[in-house]
Amino acid sequence: MTREHRNELLRSKGISNGERNASLFSGALVATALKQSFIKLNPKSMFRNPVMFTVEIGTLIMLLVCIYIATGAKDQGSFSYNLVVFLILLLTLLFANFAEAIAEARGKAQANSLRKTREETPAKKVELVGEIFMNEVHIVPSSSLRKGDLFICEAGDIIPIDGEIIEGLASIDESAITGESAPVIREAGGDKSSVTGGTKVLSDKIKVKVTTEPGESFLDKMIALVEGASRQKTPNEIALTILLAGFTLVFIIVCTTLKPFADYANTPITIAAFISLFVCLIPTTIGGLLSAIGIAGMDRALRANVITKSGKAVETAGDIDVLLLDKTGTITIGNRKATHFYPSKGIDEQHFLKCTVLSSMADETPEGKSIIELAAIDPATYQVADPHFIKFTAETKSSGINIGTDRIRKGAYDAIRDMVQKAGNTFPEDTLEQIKTISSKGGTPLVVAENDKVLGVIELQDIIKAGIRERFDRLRKMGVKTVMVTGDNPLTAKFIAEKAGVDDYIAEARPEDKMNYIRKEQESGKLVAMMGDGTNDAPALAQADVGVAMNSGTQAAKEAGNMVDLDNDPTKLIEIVEIGKQLLMTRGTLTTFSIANDVAKYFAIVPALFITFIPALQGLNIMRLHSPESAILSAVIFNAVIIPLLIPLALKGVAYKPVGASALLRRNLLIYGLGGVIIPFIGIKLIDLVVSLFL
């Protein structure tokens, strides 16, 4: 899969690369965000953010002070100084709004680019005539389709809306959504019945039932999550808001009580100084960036082609303790492949090969194909008359071919053994040994027999994906336990689990085993994530704390999980966990930074408040700032500009490194804690040098 390929496809649909892979501040986004920054000044929307709401009140008071001075008051300092303070506070508000707006705009653009692919596509709707559905097809715009409607798609058609195939089978190009260019097969019944709007039917014809009302698809829900109106604060966001509101209250107390203190000490303080002190001390940096961080988290998930149904799910992903992964497709590449042929003692190798190839001639499974590939013999070279193919069934657990009276069978060990022993023959010792060896190495033995006599055994092996071991190591360092789920027997499962480096495995897994495992882990207090696609995965997906349904999966699975992966990529869970951790870390580090900043701000503003009347306090002016006015201005300017400077970090997220919690804390404490103490000292001093030129 390549991103370039996907972008090319999108371009061909008239969607610019910029919308899909927007750089942090592309022109159109900035314009929208700038407009939004002003709209968001509405106190009603500001009220959601207690920290910035108090800043808004402070700004209004400064506006009144400016008017008051303009009418001739003398005791509050010069008009221009107060006006500048007012403007900087207004800027602080706008910067904070801009952070939220740009995050929203990016998220929306991302979601829209996915949605655009499916808007206003002509749909071949199947109309109801009388009491029954007739194949009377009308072309209608996709937007007029409602849940429960039926439509038909043929080769070359774009699927107008999400739905479930109720009839037929088709190969579909899903590259518009997933970026994967290889077509996929979707068919009615079973776990691969779901089709997505915007994808293209390449062959055959399907009848599809619409599963969502317009405006209620997962993507629509996601867009609503990003937009201010229906965005709900996540539990952790609420807890953090309480912390920040608490700090804001502390500083309301500090600043209000300072008035009588200063009066006692005969040091009048201007309103501008009070408000500046207050605004600088409350955690405006994190307060201004908090919602942007949350939106950016969902946006990052979307960039990874994962649609989240709530912000909470992303947050929970960061806490995951146990990850359930299907073996096939996640840990191993697709299907098993034949790797060796072992003829039984006394059997001619060429004959064994011939029978093997013949038995696999009609075998369309990847395993069957891999056998012919390994043998490197074209079955057509064997001239066989009147072949009769025996299909694999769950009862016989074998397949094969009848040529005349010759019966060649290929199948699982126990099935062939029963067949051979029923006929009165013995199972060769050496082949039995070989089968045991293959099983213990994690392979799957397929025994080949001719006329109820064993010829030999084929070894099928799982191919473990390159780099998967490293990913599991990374997860282990994050504290996430990985569990492989497989239908294999315990011996095979154990071997692959060890080879791939997973911590645990569920062998011979039935759907309810997954469910039980999740329940067991949850009872011991762990948070579990899993990925699934089938209808029988739905209960487990619902039970898991983070359930990621594949987009190709059934509607039931998609409804049950709390995320949908558009790429159908089972390793995506690993990315999701990291996105969740990044989200929390970004909140934590910026909170630390914001609060640590206060130390320097105090040393700038507190001496400035009192120096005029208590010259002895010059000793506290350790930054040697130019004058009380320049000190206060420098502090508020620093406080304002630090917000836009940190927007990129808020949107991108703090990088997560799986080095263990203590090392991570040390690192972040050093960068954002110590850095948060030092940087404003430097920043405020520099700003003061510039500001003092104008005073």
Added chain:
Amino acid sequence: MSKELPGIILMFVLTLALAVPLGKYIARMYSGERSWTDKIFNPVERLFFRLSGIDPHKEMNWKEHMKHMLIINLVWFLSGMLVLMTQQYLPLNPDGNPNMSADLAFNTSISFVVNCNLQHYSGETGLSYLSQLFLMFLQFVSAGTGMAAAALLFNALKTRTTEKLGNFYDYFLKSCTRILLPLSVIVALVLLFNGTPMTFAGKDTITNLQGDTVQVSTGPAAAFIAIKHIGTNGGGFFGANAAHPFENPNYLTNMVLMMAQMIVPFAMIFALGYYLKRKKFAWVVFSVMTIGFLMLVIPNILMETRGNPLSAHMGIDMSKGAMEGKETRFGAAATGFWSIVTTVISTGSVNGMHDSTMPLSGMNELIAMMVNCFYGGCGVGILNFFIFIILAVFISGLMVGRTPEFMGKKIEAREMKIAMIVALLHPLLILAGTALAMALPQYTASTLSNPGFHGFSQALYEYTSSAANNGSGFEGLGDNTPWWNISTGIVLLLSRFLPIIGPVAIAGSLAAKKYTPESAGTLKTDSGTFGLMLFAVIAIVAALSFFPALTLGPIAEFFSLK
């Protein structure tokens, strides 16, 4: 000075060495494990429970705990007021001291119930012996209350999900009988052998060297002074508190009394470690507290032994340190040390005048009480510290990319709400109290014995001391007026019970939560890194709240001292 320092260090190390095994004993006691003291105390406690009809095995949830705590405290408070306001008519009043005024009795009774002992009276003239004995009883039970609440916290942090958190009276009574009482007996004996009186006789008459006859107050002091320190109460038997020669006769008693106030708060930290089988975590907590303590106490010893430059200008010998307001039998270093011990721990007994310490020493005494959790009072020190643990865990939990958890329990909005309310309360009470006092000079201006910055410090100190339930004062402040009695009384009430209920509520809510086992991604709270974070949170929260007020008080005074 060269001889004074080793004495202090030896005393500190000795206290620590005794506190570790005592902590182990306390942990075993709260867990209900058998110990050799059962033989002595079981019959006593059984008798008490039989007489009172309390079933000590009935487990309570945190709300029931708090209900019982508040009720029993209300009973003590009301009986305290009754005794103080009628002492004139009651027995054991050989000196014929009068009844207390209502506002003073209100303040006194509250301040003893809440383990503060802000004394706006002098014991010699203000109290009968019966009142003194009743206050001594309050010193036991108030310390026991704090310890019982801490025991509940220990219980709540165990790795299981429950609402049943032991029995309040069981924890409370055991704390009194098995810890406070035996330790007090030991300290009282030391005092007795060094000359502290223990008598019910009235004033003694002595003839001094000049030939004048002097009336000297005595009383049942030794017993009273022992629990005053063991229970981190700090209320003196005599007005001059531990500077009085009967309360603290010599260098040895001075050291023993310092050990007495440190031992239980130290031991409670280690008890936490033993109880939860997280000894390393206990050491992290102890280290954070000790770093904070040292950062306050070392400058104080230095500043006090260096002397006052203004006095030096006047030609006064400063070689023994700033001796104004200090006792020569203790010296500047030991007094400087005591000034921080008594303020970090909410004792509040003084062996010299804090009002006369150097400006920044005074600031450190204030900071010690503003932080109020570097060791802290009996039991409540841990509770106060717990709030900072919650805040630090929350921020650092986020920084390692997990929703925050402590001891396997998730910290969520509810816990944060309570923690923030408690964290807010302390600066609110101190700053709002002081602001009111400053804004209403008609009630306060005449009570400040100094003008300018120091006068402001006196008011700030009085409210800080009340809010920290400390009880020491920048005396010189004329604090026996209705304004001070009532306003500090209210501060005392709020600052005692809310900071107990808050942490207990958090603990109760955590106990009821699902336990999550640790993984490699979990924040380790028993690491030095977390200790650093914890210290930073405490330092920043305290500094941020109080920096402007301190600037106008001790800092301005310091810079003016040229």
